[in-house]
Amino acid sequence: MPSLAGEEFFLPSMPGKFKDKSHTLHRQFHRCFASTSTMFLWALFLVVLTASYLSFQSFVDSSSKYLSSAWGGIQWEKQVRASAHIHRQNGFSVLVTGAAGFVGAHVSLALKKRGDGIVGLDNFNNYYDPTLKKARQSLLNSHNIFIVEGDVNDERMLAKLFDIVAFTHVMHLAAQAGVRYAMENPNSYVHSNIAGLVTLLEACKNANPQPAIVWASSSSVYGLNEKVPFSESDRTDQPASLYAATKKAGEEITHTYNHIYGLSITGLRFFTVYGPWGRPDMAYFSFTRNILQGKPVTVYRGKNRVNLARDFTYIDDIVKGCVASLDTAKKSTGSGGKKRSPAQYRIFNLGNKSPVTVPMMVGILEKHLKKRAKKSIVEMPGNGDVPYTHANISSAQTELGYKPTTDLQTGLKKFVRWQDLCLFSVNSLCLGYSLYLLSFLYRPA
Numbered sequence: 069m070p071s072l073a074g075e076e077f078f079l080p081s082m083p084g085k086f087k088d089k090s091h092t093l094h095r096q097f098h099r100c101f102a103s104t105s106t107m108f109l110w111a112l113f114l115v116v117l118t119a120s121y122l123s124f125q126s127f128v129d130s131s132s133k134y135l136s137s138a139w140g141g142i143q144w145e146k147q148v149r150a151s152a153h154i155h156r157q158n159g160f161s162v163l164v165t166g167a168a169g170f171v172g173a174h175v176s177l178a179l180k181k182r183g184d185g186i187v188g189l190d191n192f193n194n195y196y197d198p199t200l201k202k203a204r205q206s207l208l209n210s211h212n213i214f215i216v217e218g219d220v221n222d223e224r225m226l227a228k229l230f231d232i233v234a235f236t237h238v239m240h241l242a243a244q245a246g247v248r249y250a251m252e253n254p255n256s257y258v259h260s261n262i263a264g265l266v267t268l269l270e271a272c273k274n275a276n277p278q279p280a281i282v283w284a285s286s287s288s289v290y291g292l293n294e295k296v297p298f299s300e301s302d303r304t305d306q307p308a309s310l311y312a313a314t315k316k317a318g319e320e321i322t323h324t325y326n327h328i329y330g331l332s333i334t335g336l337r338f339f340t341v342y343g344p345w346g347r348p349d350m351a352y353f354s355f356t357r358n359i360l361q362g363k364p365v366t367v368y369r370g371k372n373r374v375n376l377a378r379d380f381t382y383i384d385d386i387v388k389g390c391v392a393s394l395d396t397a398k399k400s401t402g403s404g405g406k407k408r409s410p411a412q413y414r415i416f417n418l419g420n421k422s423p424v425t426v427p428m429m430v431g432i433l434e435k436h437l438k439k440r441a442k443k444s445i446v447e448m449p450g451n452g453d454v455p456y457t458h459a460n461i462s463s464a465q466t467e468l469g470y471k472p473t474t475d476l477q478t479g480l481k482k483f484v485r486w487q488d489l490c491l492f493s494v495n496s497l498c499l500g501y502s503l504y505l506l507s508f509l510y511r512p513a
């Protein structure tokens with residue numbers, strides 16, 4: 069029996085056919101190195117081998133750097149293209165900035181569902197817990213929407229995106245939100261709402277074709293106005309917060325780009341938008357959390373003990389207004405940095421036409437949560453708040469067919485139901501995983 073390890077195992081069964089070449093090879097090797105010219109050839113071969121190895125290494129290094137950056141690379145471009153793919157006749161390809169944000173996520177889904185191509189953009193900053201933004205991202209991913217991780221101030225990245233996709237529209241929702249936080253971090257408002265806006269407009273102006281732009285302004289531009297309801301033609305020159313001032317500046321800046329470069333612009337003044345997947349920094353959201361945890365809620369009150377009021381607007385109504393704005397937006401008229409003819413410039417209030425006081429909002433939450441709130445009523449601090457907001461929406465009604473249908477009772481009920489699902493999964497699982505799970509369980513209609 070031949071041993072497996074033994075040399076004989078490898079010998080052919082028919083002697084004579086197999087020639088043991090080891091001696092011959094040995095001889096050839098010696099003969100080869102014995103000649104100087106072949107030695108020179110071997111040396112040359114080794115030098116070439118080493119050089120190719122080194123250049124291959126540097127290629128691998130540089131391409132892995134390229135691939136591991138937040139944007140760029142073949143795979144990234146593929147994802148962008150696939151996400152921008154249009155699935156309906158005469159559909160749009162829309163760049164949605166702030167796509168992992170509250171309004172951005174909802175608008176992206178609505179557009180994708182009807183067959184438009186969407187590319188999201190978000191910097192996932194930590195103004196509030198980015199876990200919620202990541203959960204919204206999972207929700208969008210499950211609908212084949214890719215969110216580019218990047219900042220609107222990154223002009224190279226924006227140029228690259230416009231290079232890859234001929235966007236027909238830009239839905240610009242990325243912003244530093246929050247009225248009171250502006251006193252803590254004023255520069256973040258300048259960074260996102262002014263510098264970021266200009267960088268984005270530059271990219272849109274340079275793009276060929278130029279996209280039509282719809283962007284989020286704010287009800288806060290009405291500032292300390294006393295005339296109600298607020299109409300688009302009312303004065304907007306007395307902002308009460310830096311947030312409001314940067315949104316007002318945005319309206320002036322977009323007007324300039326419309327005037328000089330022919331960009332088609334629609335600015336939407338949102339009125340205190342709320343609903344499922346909302347922003348945890350907003351009062352209705354933080355009050356819900358506090359009521360459930362038995363903690364007090366601080367209710368601000370205006371001068372002469374007057375209750376503050378807001379024209380709370382439900383997210384689904386806002387989404388309809390955004391989509392209608394895209395649908396009615398005319399094309400930009402510029403190219404190569406020059407305007408060919410005047411372009412469309414519009415501003416609309418997107419509100420609910422029916423302000424509700426903050427104590428009434430707390431009352432509705434108490435009813436839906438089946439729990440009393442511990443209210444601490446304090447004078448409104450001078451931190452940028454305005455006493456009330458109330459939208460005149462006749463322009464949006466006429467030109468966009470905008471018609472809000474959800475009152476605060478109904479809207480907060482839907483929010484509380486979503487919050488219940490959140491809490492249920494958070495209590496049973498870890499926060500990140502449960503929000504991720506929630507993105508599959510709770511999908512907006």
Ligand SMILES: O=C(O)[C@H]1O[C@H](OP(=O)(O)OP(=O)(O)OC[C@H]2O[C@@H](n3ccc(=O)[nH]c3=O)[C@H](O)[C@@H]2O)[C@H](O)[C@@H](O)[C@H]1O
Pocket residue numbers: 245246247285286287288338339340341349350351352366367368369376377378426453
């Ligand atoms: O329409 C907008 O343009 C803005 O809407 C939203 O701002 P606001 O209307 O101020 O919403 P929000 O903070 O929920 O306070 C609601 C009410 O609760 C009162 N409020 C607030 C906090 C608190 O602790 N106590 C309190 O009484 C408070 O005084 C107010 O009366 C967006 O956040 C903002 O990004 C912007 O989009």
